[in-house]
Amino acid sequence: MATDGEREIKLLKSNSGIKRRLVVNYLTVILVVMFLLEIFFVFFLYNFYYSNVEQTLSNRISVTANFFSKYFPADISYFEGPKKYIEEYQGKDEFLLQLINMQGKVILSTNGFGDNRTINTPDILGALDGKNTKAIYHDPKTNEKLIAVSSPIKVDKTIFGIMRLSTSLTDVDAMIQNRIWISLIVEGLIAGLFVLVSIFFSKTIINPLNEINVIAKKMSKGQLNARIEKKYNDEIGELSDTLNYMASEMFKVQQLKSDFISSISHELRTPLTSIRGWSETILTGDLENKEETKQGLQVIIKEANRLTQMVEELLDFSRLEGGRMVLHLTPLNIIEELNEILSVFHYKALKEKVEIEFTHPKEVSDIIGDKNRLKQVFINILDNALKFSPPQTAILVEIQEIRNRIIVNIIDKGLGIASEDLPKIKEKFYKGKSQKQGSGIGLGIVDEIVKLHGGEFNIYSEFEKGTKVQIQLPINQ
Ligand SMILES: Nc1ncnc2c1ncn2[C@@H]1O[C@H](COP(=O)(O)OP(=O)(O)O)[C@@H](O)[C@H]1O
Ligand SMILES: [Mg+2]
Numbered sequence: 001m002a003t004d005g006e007r008e009i010k011l012l013k014s015n016s017g018i019k020r021r022l023v024v025n026y027l028t029v030i031l032v033v034m035f036l037l038e039i040f041f042v043f044f045l046y047n048f049y050y051s052n053v054e055q056t057l058s059n060r061i062s063v064t065a066n067f068f069s070k071y072f073p074a075d076i077s078y079f080e081g082p083k084k085y086i087e088e089y090q091g092k093d094e095f096l097l098q099l100i101n102m103q104g105k106v107i108l109s110t111n112g113f114g115d116n117r118t119i120n121t122p123d124i125l126g127a128l129d130g131k132n133t134k135a136i137y138h139d140p141k142t143n144e145k146l147i148a149v150s151s152p153i154k155v156d157k158t159i160f161g162i163m164r165l166s167t168s169l170t171d172v173d174a175m176i177q178n179r180i181w182i183s184l185i186v187e188g189l190i191a192g193l194f195v196l197v198s199i200f201f202s203k204t205i206i207n208p209l210n211e212i213n214v215i216a217k218k219m220s221k222g223q224l225n226a227r228i229e230k231k232y233n234d235e236i237g238e239l240s241d242t243l244n245y246m247a248s249e250m251f252k253v254q255q256l257k258s259d260f261i262s263s264i265s266h267e268l269r270t271p272l273t274s275i276r277g278w279s280e281t282i283l284t285g286d287l288e289n290k291e292e293t294k295q296g297l298q299v300i301i302k303e304a305n306r307l308t309q310m311v312e313e314l315l316d317f318s319r320l321e322g323g324r325m326v327l328h329l330t331p332l333n334i335i336e337e338l339n340e341i342l343s344v345f346h347y348k349a350l351k352e353k354v355e356i357e358f359t360h361p362k363e364v365s366d367i368i369g370d371k372n373r374l375k376q377v378f379i380n381i382l383d384n385a386l387k388f389s390p391p392q393t394a395i396l397v398e399i400q401e402i403r404n405r406i407i408v409n410i411i412d413k414g415l416g417i418a419s420e421d422l423p424k425i426k427e428k429f430y431k432g433k434s435q436k437q438g439s440g441i442g443l444g445i446v447d448e449i450v451k452l453h454g455g456e457f458n459i460y461s462e463f464e465k466g467t468k469v470q471i472q473l474p475i476n477q
Pocket of ligand 1: 380384385386388412414415416417425430431432433434436437438439440441442443444466467
């Protein structure tokens with residue numbers, strides 16, 4: 001078992017866990033997205049700048065190659081025209097222009113006369129094939145990165161030589177790298193911002209949770225009147241509501257428990273007092289006085305019965321609470337059932353000088369129900385009606401069949417129930433203003449049994465005028 005202290009530490013840990021989870025999750029997503037974007041960006045940069053350079057080279061070299069084609073097919077090595085052109089080529093500082101023969105030898109070049117070097121970079125091969133071709137390569141001597149575009153010198157589809165223009169990529173690469181650095185810095189800033197935002201965001205979850213935690217701990221220590229202030233209209237607000245509700249339900253349970261104990265002990269005391277009183281009277285009294293002994297024993301039996309009945313009620317109650325009440329369902333004719341119950345009840349009513357009237361249609365449809373449980377329902381209601389009816393009044397029991405329901409009304413002209421008690425009267429152990437015997441559990445049991453039958457139980461009453469109890473049960477279809 002964890003002690004309170006340990007538990008507290010665990011809670012704190014799990015709170016900072018939320019922060020870490022949020023930050024790590026956000027950061028991972030951001031970094032992955034940025035990584036992909038960066039790859040794309042780098043690719044784009046190189047492509048953009050390199051193809052710009054290539055385009056420039058290609059345009060220039062095409063013009064030059066076209067110009068040169070005028071001097072062919074004469075022997076190019078003795079031509080003054082090309083030599084002059086190359087010597088005076090505009091852009092000499094930036095570009096290297098070369099005239100190359102079909103064997104790949106450099107004949108004329110802006111960096112001096114043909115050095116008889118043989119060039120075999122891929123662009124030469126492409127140009128020999130008749131197309132403008134580019135190549136990016138490292139100069140083996142200087143290890144510099146270069147780009148070259150070669151263009152064939154053509155006269156009537158015959159290739160006489162190659163013009164080649166090349167330049168260094170060092171400056172372009174430096175510029176591209178510069179851009180990449182800038183983009184990395186911007187991405188770093190964005191990631192940092194996201195970390196800050198997610199920390200702030202996690203605080204908006206953790207702080208209210210901590211507040212809730214503090215109150216929930218108070219509740220768990222028994223301060224059931226502590227309430228969490230609902231500040232947010234989201235899942236956290238809902239959690240506050242749920243905890244508040246839980247506390248109020250726990251409070252109710254506590255209340256119920258103490259009501260139960262006080263009500264039950266009170267109800268048990270009365271019959272027990274009377275049983276003890278009569279037992280003592282009989283024991284100390286004149287056992288020969290048969291009349292008195294008999295009367296005493298009768299009271300003892302009556303009170304013992306009452307105790308048994310109360311214990312039965314309590315057992316039913318606990319079965320209902322635990323959801324352990326099982327119904328034994330059979331088709332029942334409600335007129336027959338009530339006739340049976342009333343035949344027993346008539347005597348009781350007669351003693352109290354209360355009349356019972358029973359009205360019903362000739363025939364009603366069967367319902368599906370548990371015979372004994374429904375009997376218990378009607379006995380409880382009739383018991384109440386009789387208990388709260390003054391002498392010389394009548395109790396009306398009527399049955400109606402309306403659509404697919406059987407309705408039983410039990411109407412008395414007794415004490416009635418005060419309107420402030422009415423809403424709570426179905427609750428267990430609630431007796432309202434009643435000073436009469438009873439545990440206050442009867443209507444609670446009635447309610448549960450009727451619900452188990454898929455029916456409805458309503459009670460209407462006017463104080464000092466009378467009460468109407470209505471049971472609706474679905475008919476067997
Ligand atoms: N027919 C009735 N007339 C007046 N009050 C009634 C009637 N039925 C029930 N009540 C009120 O409802 C309370 C709860 O009834 P019930 O659950 O049967 O408990 P109990 O009969 O043990 O008091 C009674 O204590 C009484 O105040
Ligand atoms: Mg009762």
